[in-house]
Amino acid sequence: MALPLLLACLWAAAAQEPYAPHSIRLEGDITLGGLFPVHGEGPPGAGPCGDIKRKNGIHRLEAMLYALDQINSDPELLPNVSLGARLLDTCSRDTHALEQSLTFVQALIQRDPSDVRCTSGEAPLFVKPERVLGVVGASASSVSVMVANILRLFQIPQISYASTAPELSDDRRYDFFSRVVPPxxxxxxxxxxxxxxxxxxxxxxxxxxxxxxxxxxxxxxxxxxxxxxxxxxxxxxxxxxxxxxxxxxxxxxxxxxxxxxxxxxxxxxxxxxxxxxxxxxxxxxxxxxxxxxxxxxxxxxxxxxxxxxxxxxxxxxxxxATIEGFDTYFTSRTLENNRRNVWFAEYWEENFNCKLTITGSKKEETDRKCTGQERIGKDSQYEQEGKVQFVIDAVYAMAHALHNMNKDLCPDYTGLCPAMEQAGGKKLLKYIRNVSFNGSAGTPVMFNKNGDAPxxxxxxxxxxxxxxxxxxxxxxxxxxxxxxxxxxxxxxxxxxxxxxxxxxxxxxxxxxxxxxxxxxxxxxxxxxx
CATH class of the missing domain: 3.40.50.2300 (Response regulator)
Incomplete structure (x- = not known):
């Protein structure tokens, strides 16, 4: 294949994912989106992202990964169905979060292939992006407001673990938004x-x-x-x-x-x-x-x-409450066993105040080299971030809703049936609003008609x-x-x-x-x- 032809077709394939060059992707039968403030807001004129947020960002993001692990290993919840994820960094900025969230709606956007041609005159082969059924997040209310406006257009349900602004209780404007924290x-x-x-x-x-x-x-x-x-x-x-x-x-x-x-x-x-x-x-x-x-x-x-x-x-x-299972999980994370988290090396440098011998190291103010043998909670202070419980509950709310929907749409069927694969976000929202279960702290998780937690x-x-x-x-x-x-x-x-x-x-x-x-x-x- 000639180089121009190759470049044209590679460009067409790369165009499937223009908004998430730096994200976490976990394979699964069903994909959930996740929005977390992994980084703070960048200073004016220096780009959208600032310093890494060790607790509000990394702890919360890892809480979703932990919850997914627990659900996927539970034979009673979503049996024979695996949950995957696409996790994105909002950089604590509403406009950046909006750009990132376009990743979640790509599969629902109809494309016109007639606008793009390879040099041979043939239509390029588009790799269909994963379909995101629901989104966990965001953190700040201003970010959730911005993201909710686009997700509702594509009928993608959203469950926040930290946004508490009363505005989000308006079910006419934010009808696909729910939250596990009270307004x-x-x-x-x-x-x-x-x-x-x-x-x-x-x-x-x-x-x-x-x-x-x-x-x-x-x-x-x-x-x-x-x-x-x-x-x-x-x-x-x-x-x-x-x-x-x-x-x-x-x-x-x-x-x-x-x-x-x-x-x-x-x-x-x-x-x-x-x-x-x-x-x-x-x-x-x-x-x-x-x-x-x-x-x-x-x-x-x-x-x-x-x-x-x-x-x-x-x-x-x-x-x-403090979730002991998460403490055990997070303090056992290392550079070797947590490669799925693309931001973990940066967290490691910041947490242990050392520098890794990797390209793009952001730790300039120290000459101390990381050994990779450091341990969270032993060689650094560790205390569970306060919203970890709510992140876990938000993921489980999605899982329980999907479980109940799959049970109704696919009786006597192993795994996902065609009816489940074709079901829209509006149907999933109905199941989300009707979930009722004991959360990670043993307290009830449920939503009122506006999607608010008690x-x-x-x-x-x-x-x-x-x-x-x-x-x-x-x-x-x-x-x-x-x-x-x-x-x-x-x-x-x-x-x-x-x-x-x-x-x-x-x-x-x-x-x-x-x-x-x-x-x-x-x-x-x-x-x-």
């Missing part, structure tokens, strides 16, 4: 009840710019208005492109309503850290009391150096001055209603006040039986995210 509208209800239980009636909200922050704050304000007896003094937003001076201005603005000392936060890690730093610069440590959303949760990194500013903060997190939250207080157990303490829970263990609440001394703030608990909470209270007030290190 922020539930979280807002819980936070309003917390604020009122503390005896506060005048607060301000502070939110990061974007779907998560803005909608979370709006949901809180709406819930406060509907519940009555709670006023929002100010609703401030943190600009996406900001400087430290912007945070100084925000603190100055918050001080203009001195009686609204309670600040309700819907902010990302960096914005939490920056606002705490600004409070310290303004010499206002002890003036504000914080109520943080699940983006704060029980994280330590945003508070580093500013622990005293965060003292007494009350935070919320969807109920979750609201179940743990409530913490950050007590760095607690001499016995400094750190986050579990002080209650919210499952449709608030339950606080007031014995675990720490009273806070306010700056410029001669009295100690007493948490005013309602009679219902004050009389809550100790028998039903949380047994331990301290959050162990294994539970920290």
């Amino acid at each position: 922020d509208s539930f979280q807002a209800q819980a936070m309003v009840q917390i604020v009122k239980a503390l005896g506060w009636n005048y607060v301000s909200t502070l939110a990061s710019e974007g779907n998560y922050g803005a909608e979370g704050a709006d949901s809180f304000t709406q819930a406060a208005r509907e519940s009555g007896g709670l006023c929002v003094a100010q609703s401030l937003k943190i600009p996406k492109e900001h400087t430290s001076g912007d945070f100084d201005k925000i603190v100055k603005q918050l001080l203009t309503t001195p009686n609204a000392r309670g600040i309700v936060l819907f902010a990302n890690d960096e914005d939490i850290r920056q606002i705490l730093a600004a409070v310290k610069r303004a010499n206002q440590v002890g003036h504000f009391l914080w109520v943080g959303s699940d983006s704060w949760g029980s994280k330590l990194n945003p508070l580093s150096v500013y622990e005293k500013v965060a003292e007494g903060a009350i935070t919320i997190l969807p109920k979750r 609201g179940r939250y743990d409530i913490f207080q950050y007590q760095i001055t607690n001499r016995t157990n400094p750190g986050y303490h579990l002080i209650g829970q919210w499952v449709d209603d608030l339950q606080l263990n007031h014995y675990c609440l720490k009273r806070m001394s306010l700056k410029n006040s001669h009295s100690t703030l007493t948490f005013l608990l309602s009679d219902k909470i004050r009389n809550w039986l100790q028998d039903n209270s949380v047994q331990s007030c301290h959050l162990t290190s294994s539970e920290l995210c």
